Amino acid sequence: MSPDLWLLYPLMLKSRLYEEAIARLWHDGLISGEMHLGTGEEAVIAGVVAHLREGDGMALDHRGSAALLMRGVDPVLILRELLGHSGGLCGGMGGHMHLFSKEYLAASSGIVGAEGPIAVGFALSAQYLRPGAIAVAFFGEGAMNQGMLMESMNLASAWNLPVLFVCKDDGWAITTRSEKVTGGDLNERARGLGIPAAEVDGCDVSAVWQASHSAIERARSGHGPTFLYARCVHFEGHFLGFQMIRIVRDPLKEMSDIAVPLAQSFVCPGGAALRERLAGLKTILADVFSTLRDPRRDSANDPVRCARSILQSDTARLQALEDQLEKETNSALAAALAEVPS
Numbered sequence: 001m002s003p004d005l006w007l008l009y010p011l012m013l014k015s016r017l018y019e020e021a022i023a024r025l026w027h028d029g030l031i032s033g034e035m036h037l038g039t040g041e042e043a044v045i046a047g048v049v050a051h052l053r054e055g056d057g058m059a060l061d062h063r064g065s066a067a068l069l070m071r072g073v074d075p076v077l078i079l080r081e082l083l084g085h086s087g088g089l090c091g092g093m094g095g096h097m098h099l100f101s102k103e104y105l106a107a108s109s110g111i112v113g114a115e116g117p118i119a120v121g122f123a124l125s126a127q128y129l130r131p132g133a134i135a136v137a138f139f140g141e142g143a144m145n146q147g148m149l150m151e152s153m154n155l156a157s158a159w160n161l162p163v164l165f166v167c168k169d170d171g172w173a174i175t176t177r178s179e180k181v182t183g184g185d186l187n188e189r190a191r192g193l194g195i196p197a198a199e200v201d202g203c204d205v206s207a208v209w210q211a212s213h214s215a216i217e218r219a220r221s222g223h224g225p226t227f228l229y230a231r232c233v234h235f236e237g238h239f240l241g242f243q244m245i246r247i248v249r250d251p252l253k254e255m256s257d258i259a260v261p262l263a264q265s266f267v268c269p270g271g272a273a274l275r276e277r278l279a280g281l282k283t284i285l286a287d288v289f290s291t292l293r294d295p296r297r298d299s300a301n302d303p304v305r306c307a308r309s310i311l312q313s314d315t316a317r318l319q320a321l322e323d324q325l326e327k328e329t330n331s332a333l334a335a336a337l338a339e340v341p342s
């Protein structure tokens with residue numbers, strides 16, 4: 001079987017337009033608290049979710065809206081949930097990090113690594129109650145350093161459970177570079193637990209689709225878990241309004257804003273020794289300068305754009321599809337806002 005980009009691209013674009021609408025709501029102050037989006041990881045999500053069917057479970061991280069949307073959850077219900085509306089997907093009590101859908105057997109959590117036990121629970125129940133059904137866990141590479149995810153992967157291997165563990169590696173856990181806190185190779189770590197590992201380009205939805213097709217078929221036919229590792233970028237950084245992204249987008253402006261407080265903190269009396277201050281300053285400046293070659297500056301890493309460029313030869317079909325998706329997003333937004341008390 002081969003992937004159909006005319007089915008995968010709409011999933012990704014729908015998610016991108018939807019997240020852009022969420023970002024506008026957040027910037028307008030209609031959504032309170034932090035907002036973690038998955039902008040940039042659409043290919044990883046779409047390439048996997050496209051294989052799911054009734055009875056399959058999904059365990060999601062703090063960037064779960066896109067996967068729910070692609071799975072078929074009502075976009076208006078998700079938006080109302082993010083707006084804190086009692087008519088939202090979880091009665092307005094969950095917010096964007098604790099989204100649940102009973103209908104689609106999907107649960108998200110803001111606890112990093114919690115996708116492991118949730119997916120293994122789904123898979124264990126599938127093994128008894130819904131043979132042939134599988135579970136997927138989506139998580140960032142930071143979660144690979146969380147004990148409960150390792151314990152879950154171990155059990156999935158020992159009990160031969162039908163799980164696909166999907167690691168979306170953007171290289172960062174908030175402001176920590178993952179390479180500074182991660183030992184060894186993550187694929188080898190999975191293999192060490194007896195789980196086969198496959199690595200794919202997280203920008204290439206067809207590659208993700210192909211790799212997850214084999215892994216999911218393997219799980220459905222009783223051959224146990226697989227670890228899928230995909231590198232991707234998060235164009236909005238850790239959350240909306242993330243300062244490092246502001247630096248990536250406009251280094252001169254952001255640097256001029258932080259230069260004075262940084263210089264003041266360096267010369268102010270009291271506090272750490274000069275040597276330590278110098279080391280701190282060097283680290284900050286190195287991180288800031290590294291943003292100049294940050295992969296998030298490069299639109300070649302945008303999975304939606306990559307897929308679109310392949311479909312461009314059929315301009316009329318592409319345009320019709322994009323117009324339709326834009327209309328759907330706008331009407332979901334209007335419906336969600338219509339119900340929000342002012």
Ligand SMILES: Cc1ncc(C[n+]2csc(CCOP(=O)(O)OP(=O)(O)O)c2C)c(N)n1
Nearest residue numbers: 110111112139140141142143170172173174
């Ligand atoms: C158990 C736990 N520890 C710490 C946190 C705080 N925290 C929230 S997101 C995050 C970074 C997660 O990085 P990663 O798993 O790579 O996912 P990403 O945000 O990059 O998608 C951390 C440490 C948390 N929510 N849960």
